[in-house]
Amino acid sequence: MSLRVAIVGSGPAGIYTAEALTKQATVPLRVDVLERLPTPYGLVRYGVAPDHTSIKSIAGYLRGVLELPEVRFLGGVELGKDVDVADLLDCYDAVVYCTGAMVDRRMGIPGEDLPGSVAATDFVNWYCGHPDMPADRFVLDSPEVAVIGVGNVAVDVVRVLAKTAEELRATDVPEEVLTRLAASEVKTVHMIGRRGPEHAKFTLKELRELGELANADVRVRPEECVADVTAASRQVRGNVEVLRSWATRPAKGLPRRLDVRFWMRPVEILGEGRVEALRLERTRLEDGRVVGTGEFETLPVGMVLRSVGYQSVPLPGVPFSETTMTVPNEAGRVRDREYVAGWLKRGPTGVIGTNKSDAAETVRTLLADLADLDPVRRADPDELLASRGVSPITYEHWLAIEAAEAALARSLDRGERVKLLGLAAMLTACDLELRPGGDLEAGRTGQAG
Ligand SMILES: Cc1cc2nc3c(=O)[nH]c(=O)nc-3n(C[C@H](O)[C@H](O)[C@H](O)COP(=O)(O)OP(=O)(O)OC[C@H]3O[C@@H](n4cnc5c(N)ncnc54)[C@H](O)[C@@H]3O)c2cc1C
Numbered sequence: 001m002s003l004r005v006a007i008v009g010s011g012p013a014g015i016y017t018a019e020a021l022t023k024q025a026t027v028p029l030r031v032d033v034l035e036r037l038p039t040p041y042g043l044v045r046y047g048v049a050p051d052h053t054s055i056k057s058i059a060g061y062l063r064g065v066l067e068l069p070e071v072r073f074l075g076g077v078e079l080g081k082d083v084d085v086a087d088l089l090d091c092y093d094a095v096v097y098c099t100g101a102m103v104d105r106r107m108g109i110p111g112e113d114l115p116g117s118v119a120a121t122d123f124v125n126w127y128c129g130h131p132d133m134p135a136d137r138f139v140l141d142s143p144e145v146a147v148i149g150v151g152n153v154a155v156d157v158v159r160v161l162a163k164t165a166e167e168l169r170a171t172d173v174p175e176e177v178l179t180r181l182a183a184s185e186v187k188t189v190h191m192i193g194r195r196g197p198e199h200a201k202f203t204l205k206e207l208r209e210l211g212e213l214a215n216a217d218v219r220v221r222p223e224e225c226v227a228d229v230t231a232a233s234r235q236v237r238g239n240v241e242v243l244r245s246w247a248t249r250p251a252k253g254l255p256r257r258l259d260v261r262f263w264m265r266p267v268e269i270l271g272e273g274r275v276e277a278l279r280l281e282r283t284r285l286e287d288g289r290v291v292g293t294g295e296f297e298t299l300p301v302g303m304v305l306r307s308v309g310y311q312s313v314p315l316p317g318v319p320f321s322e323t324t325m326t327v328p329n330e331a332g333r334v335r336d337r338e339y340v341a342g343w344l345k346r347g348p349t350g351v352i353g354t355n356k357s358d359a360a361e362t363v364r365t366l367l368a369d370l371a372d373l374d375p376v377r378r379a380d381p382d383e384l385l386a387s388r389g390v391s392p393i394t395y396e397h398w399l400a401i402e403a404a405e406a407a408l409a410r411s412l413d414r415g416e417r418v419k420l421l422g423l424a425a426m427l428t429a430c431d432l433e434l435r436p437g438g439d440l441e442a443g444r445t446g447q448a449g
C-alpha cells in the first residue's frame, strides 16, 4: 500500500513539497495537492508582477511536478470550508500545510482605514486578477500616490503605477484592469522608507529597474542617501550606489515622477471621508530603534498603498502563534502526522527558490517520522469530497483555463496569455458552473476531467 500525503496550498511551497516527496521517498506514495482556487501556483500566478515574465516562467517548472504520475491537483478545495483537519487525517497518512501569507500587516496609525488607504495585498491581487478582487475595486484618479515601504513588493507596486498601460499590454494583466490602468491620473508616486537606504529591503536588480522606467523620472534627495556602507554587504552597497546616482541625475521631463524618500515614517493618514494627505515624521535611529525627530511633512496624496509586509492567517484546527504569525514547528513538524512549509512555516520573506530548501527540510522530517507512524485508518478522499458536494477542479480543468487565457490573448492581440477575471469565467472555460450565489464548491455541472 502506498503512503498518501495531502498538501494544502499549491504555491511554490506546496509544489516543492510534492516534488521533494516524490524524490526523497523510498516507499511508494501518492500526493494530493489541495487548493482553494481553481488555479495552481499561488503567488507565482497572483503575486509576481505581470511584467516579470521571466520569473513567472517558473510556473513551467512547477507544472512538471503537477504532471508527475504520483501527484494530483485538487482545485476548489478549501481547508476550513470544504474539509477540516480531522477529515484530512482520516484520509491521509500525513498533511502538509502550505497556505502562505494572504493578508497585509497593519501600520497601526490613525486614518489607516480611510477609503483610499489600501493594502498592497489588495492592489497586487487586483492587477494580478485574483478572483477575490473585483476589477472595479480601484480607480486611479489621484495625481499623487504614496507607497509605504521599501521592499520588493513596494517596488512592484511602484512600477505598475509608473508604467503606461501600453508597456503592460503584452503581459497577462486582465483586460478590465489594463483599461483602468490606461485611465490612470497618477503623476507622482512617493515611495516611503522609514529608515535609511542602507536598511531598504529591495534587491539591487529590482531597484535598478526603477531607474530604467521609460515613463517616469526618479528623484532621490542626496541628504537622505547619506550612509556609511563600507562594511555593508555587496547588496546594500549596490543599492546605496544606485540611489546616489539617481540623486545627481537630471530629470528628463517624463510624464510621471517617482520620489523615493528615506528616514520618513507615516504617522497619520488625513482626510474627511477619504484619503487627502499623508503626514510623515522625519526619523533617526536610537539604539537601533526608529524614533521620530519631531520634524513633520505632509504629502497631498489621494491614495496610500501600504506595502509593509504580508502575514499568515490561522487555519482552523491548526496551531498558530500570534507572536510570530506562523505555525509553530520543529524542522517542519507541527504535530503527529501534521507538517508545514513555506511562508506559513517561516513568515513572509524569501524568494520563490527559498521555498525549495524549506520544503525539502519539512519532507526530510516527515519521511524520518514515517517509521513511527501509527497505522492510519484510510477513508477515501474522493468519497469524502463527493459526500460534501465538492467535485474538485482537476489539472485538466486548469489546462482548459490556461487554453482559454491564451485564446483571449490572441483575440485581443496581446502577449501569450490574458488572465480570465472571476471564478465564473474560469469555470466556464472548463465547462463547469458556479452555483447561484457565487459559491465555487457545489452545483458544478461537469465532472472532473
Ligand atoms: C506581491 C509579491 C510578489 C512576489 N514576487 C516575487 C518574485 O518576483 N520573485 C520571487 O522569487 N519571489 C517573489 N515573491 C515571493 C514568493 O511569491 C513567495 O516566496 C512564495 O510564493 C511563498 O510560497 P508559499 O507556497 O508559501 O505561499 P503562496 O505562494 O501564497 O501559496 C499559498 C497557496 O495556498 C492557497 N491556500 C490558502 N489558504 C488555503 C486553504 N485554506 N485551503 C486550500 N488552499 C489554500 C492559496 O490560494 C495559495 O495558492 C513575491 C511575493 C509577493 C507577495
Ligand SMILES: NC(=O)c1ccc[n+]([C@@H]2O[C@H](COP(=O)([O-])OP(=O)(O)OC[C@H]3O[C@@H](n4cnc5c(N)ncnc54)[C@H](OP(=O)(O)O)[C@@H]3O)[C@@H](O)[C@H]2O)c1
Pocket (backbone or CB within 6 Å): 106, 107, 148, 149, 150, 151, 152, 153, 154, 156, 193, 194, 195, 199, 200, 201, 202, 203, 206, 265, 266, 307, 308, 309, 310, 348, 349, 350, 351
Ligand atoms: N522580485 C522579487 O524577487 C520579489 C518581488 C516581490 C517580493 N519578493 C519577496 O517577498 C518578500 C516580501 O516582500 P515585502 O516587500 O512584502 O516585505 P519586506 O521585504 O519585509 O519589506 C517590507 C517593508 O515595509 C517596511 N515597513 C514595515 N512596517 C512598516 C511600518 N509600520 N511603517 C513603515 N514601513 C514599514 C519595512 O521597513 P523596515 O525594514 O524598517 O521594517 C520594509 O521596507 C520579500 O522576501 C521579498 O524579497 C521578491
